[in-house]
Amino acid sequence: MTEDTVRRAPVDLGIVDGLAQLSFLVQAELGRVAADQGLSVIQLRLLGVLRDREPGMQELARHLGLDKSSMTGLVDRAERRGLVRRTRAPHDGRSVRVSLTDEGHEAxxxxxxxxxxxxxxxxxxxxxxxxxxxxxxxxELVNGHTEL
Known part of the structure; x- marks a missing residue:
């Protein structure tokens, strides 16, 4: 029996290292997914957030952890690619909501x-x-900490 065929007992990494290393694994896969579509991970996250909601720019920036100028640039780039659109919020004409276009929904x-x-x-x-x-x-972990 070779070392490759012997199943090793799992090593308990502890909550911090376990979640951190899992996060690294997931982020690496998401990076590959985004790159295959010619997107950055933050653009992938933007499209993911917009799949089922139309938040305002400020709410979207808070959810993605971006400042106002970074959020504006991100939405500008996605808008130029035809993935998102901005519309005036019905309750406040000064406020802008962001939503996916048909192409954005497909992406x-x-x-x-x-x-x-x-x-x-x-x-x-x-x-x-x-x-x-x-x-x-x-x-359970995510539901206990999600604001958007």
Whole structure:
């Protein structure tokens, strides 16, 4: 039996290292997904946020952790590519809402499908029950900290 065929017992990395290293793995896969579509990871995140909502610029900047000028530049670039559009908010004509165009919705669908495949592959070695538990725990963590 070779070393490659011997299944090693998992090493408990602890909560901090475990989540940090998992984050690195996920971010690397998302980087590949974005690059395959000619996008940056922040552009991928923008499209992901806009899949099911039309936030204002300030709300979007807060969610993505960007300052106003960076947010404006990000939306400008996405708008030039035909992925997003800005519209005046119905309740306040000075406020701008950002939404996906049809092309943006299609790009977001492709990105989500590819990301699902690639990130899902990270957990492919887990049993169905362990994947369900991981999904539940990750959802619980995220739901406890999501503002948007």
């Amino acid at each position: 977001a669908r492709r990105l989500a499908e590819d990301a699902g495949r690639r990130v899902g592959a990270l957990a492919a070695h887990l049993t169905d029950a362990r994947r369900a538990l991981l999904s539940s725990l990750a959802s």
